[in-house]
Amino acid sequence: MSAEVGEQATLDALEAAAEGSVCLLDPPERVAGSRLRARVEPAYGEALAGCLDVLSRHGESVLVMGSGTRMHWGNPARGVSVALSSRRLNGITEFDPADGVIQVRAGTPLSEVSRRVESEGWLLPLDPSGAGGTVGGALATASCGPRQRGFGPVRDAVLGIDTVLASGERTRCGARVVKNVTGYDLAKLYVGSLGTLAVIEKAWLRLKPIPACVHQVERSFDAVEDAFAQALAASRRSSARAVGLVAEPPSVPGAHPGPWRLLAEFAGEEPTVRADTEWLVPGAAPGVEGEGVVEELRARQAACSEAGLHARIHLLPGALAGVARRLRERGAHLVVYPEPAVVHARFEPEAGDPGPDGCDGVLGLLEEIRGAGAAEIFIESLPAAASRERDVFAGAGCLELMRAIKGRFDPDGILNPGRFAGGI
Amino acid sequence: MSEKFSNPEAPSPILIERLSGVVGEDNCLSRPEELFAYGCDGLTLDAHLPSAVVLPRTSDQVAEAVAICREFGHAFVPRGAGTGLSGGAVPLNGAVVICCSRMQSILEVDADNRLAVVQPGVVNAHLSEAIRHLGLFYAPDPSSQQACTIGGNVAENSGGPHTLKYGTTTNHVLAVEMVLPDASRVRLGSPTGFAPGYDLVGAAVGSEGTLGIVTEITVRLVEIPEAVETVLAIFDEVPAACRLVGGIIRSGMVPAALEVVDQRTIRAVEASVYKAGLPTDAGAVLIIELDGAACEMDGQLQRIGELAEGEGVREMRVARDAQERALFWRARKGAFGAMGRLAPDLYVHDAVVPRAKLPEVLEEICAIGDRHGLTLSNVFHAGDGNLHPNISFDRRDPDELARVLAAGKEMLELCVRVGGVLTGEHGVGTEKRDYMGMLFEPADLDAMRRLRDAFNPDGVCNPGKLIPTTRACTESNPKARGYDEVPL
């Protein structure tokens, strides 16, 4: 059987399983290193399971995606020509405002969930950088924005997940309750797995109450030590919800760099927010303000991925100042969160760099930082040229264990092949 | 997985000799009278004698002991202090117990970066005591914290009264070192809180010792809050106390703890050495603890007072000082001890329901207890919907024991029916293994098996726990679970 016939048979079977939601792409679409010839968008769980059943029986690999806002994450996929999008698995399936929990289908836009829960006094504590995005995408990437300090990591918001495995089997883990140790915590495994273990159909999420009072403030520092000491102290105030430092590289190498700007949001009980604000910027009166500061942090973090190389570096708070100074001197645009300590650094490709994408020098520097200990690096985006050569999960450990897990959940390797650490 | 590690009746003397060679004779037990204490955990209904107990002091010794067990085709079971309440540390079929309770070193405290590295045998409360002078504490606080180990907490993903605000163990573990069932050593996670790749720490926490033996743990430390307020809200009936819990949660306040004790518990406590001066005619007492910035305490106390009035509270007592706070907590923490007066045995149940369902579920749970003619009392983590119906009984009475087990099963069925789960903090172990089918479909359990098999492909590590061994999740049979092997 020729490849083409095989492909047609797969598409016909998918068309039947997904009830007419296969979209042929002519010319093929380029996403995540693949030339996609078709995209299938099942609209409910059974259809999603049917599609995966077809794909696994036909041995056809698939690019799993949500709304497509974070497809630059991860390594390029291998040998994939069909995309499976959860975009149409849309809607809130249950919302319990008395309990502050909600079950949402993977393709539901985060903005839609936020609007719904806010009308009942709750907040959705998922806060990816950048606009758009679906619940499934936020969970699969575990992507965090400026409010990680207040919201916690993505995994903390997830109570249970319904998934479809590569075989087409529908499975469930966790539940709607806020405390649960019944069986392995598979939800933790799925969160951040970039769709390589299973496809998320829907999830139970834990909401946070809308705080009584929110206030945002800004300060500038010339000295790096002052900036980082103050940022960490601000981040440890009890009402801190978002604290970030931003800095541009010197305009010309060696020139005196501009100031470090500290942007902070405090949220909680009014007296604490007032005290924390006053502590950071004496005389700043609290009140419920716009989202200027958080929006700026979010936009700057997202802009790191727009061009060049975007590295996310996780450190211990004590190592931040030194690393950030080094990166800035090397020409990085920075957004730094003091605790949990994360640096988002964007570098322009360097003229004269020997590497295929102008990134050898910078990657060498990052490797040095990692080698110095207690630093983990994830490359959120690379210049398109030659990015196939590099594993963006720099230095991931426990690869053997991770491969064993992948092998058990997706034995034929059809879900996002090649996208994950170590070529998983 | 093929659970092929069934153990010979009597362990080979060479196995004992080899294990002794690794840990020294003093740290390797094999005489029946020494082994007896390791036959069960806090769930004393289920006991099986191990072939041997090894008490290593280092990760290397753990790895060597595991390698020797493998070589002899012998299964092994990790163990901490043995306070578990679901049979997780029970050595089924004479498995070797690898007990980490002598691995008690706090290896590092990094106050600036707010983390500590500990061996698994460090007792939970000892860590907080050791760092108090730094203004820091380790947040997960199971009621057993004076005895249980952090390794056991990691394996069970333990919670405690303060879980409502601070989360459970999984929210406080950054990285672990683990000896895998093939005797290799891996480091999962990172002290930075992020490691590229799958969240293996997330998968390992709560895995009940079935994926490997944790030999080192990096935990997050938390700043001791500036102020604490503890309030007793005394009610005529349980539903009103539960409604206040719901009201507080909806108000946007996040108390550190919201714990309820019911009338049956109050009476047991007041008649015991844990006496806290609670009115024995009260239907329920809700303990509310607030912590955080001193400046927000008054406002929150006032709002809680107003909400409580709205629910018809009979009386509110605010602890005047640390001594009175400790007295209030005695009523909660002494509850299990107090029940020792009611009967020789206590079955501590553990299940979770959606918080809004608490009043109706509690009423039904009491009805189940009454129907079976049992002495039942309730203490619970109301803020999390986590119930602990406690049944006082005498296991020497086989009929009563059968009723205890039947009532327990009915309670779980009830909780699952209203959207709840089988366990909120004690784990599945052997106790609830065969009930997993109440909550999960075969495909769900199969997904769990996939994870276990990636770490523990031949089942040498803690076999027979957490996942039913056959797909047919049949009813648990007390005889098969071995309760009758415990000498009375």
Ligand SMILES: Cc1cc2nc3c(=O)[nH]c(=O)nc-3n(C[C@H](O)[C@H](O)[C@H](O)COP(=O)(O)OP(=O)(O)OC[C@H]3O[C@@H](n4cnc5c(N)ncnc54)[C@H](O)[C@@H]3O)c2cc1C
């Ligand atoms: C009076 C009382 C009150 C309790 N209150 C609470 C409470 O409030 N909240 C709560 O969550 N629990 C509570 N528990 C249950 C129990 O204390 C916890 O489950 C605790 O975490 C068990 O710790 P341990 O050291 O005793 O572990 P063990 O009982 O020895 O072992 C428990 C499990 O952990 C595994 N294990 C132990 N050490 C390791 C290791 N190093 N590596 C891998 N696996 C390991 C064992 O195999 C077993 O499956 C209570 C128990 C009692 C008796």
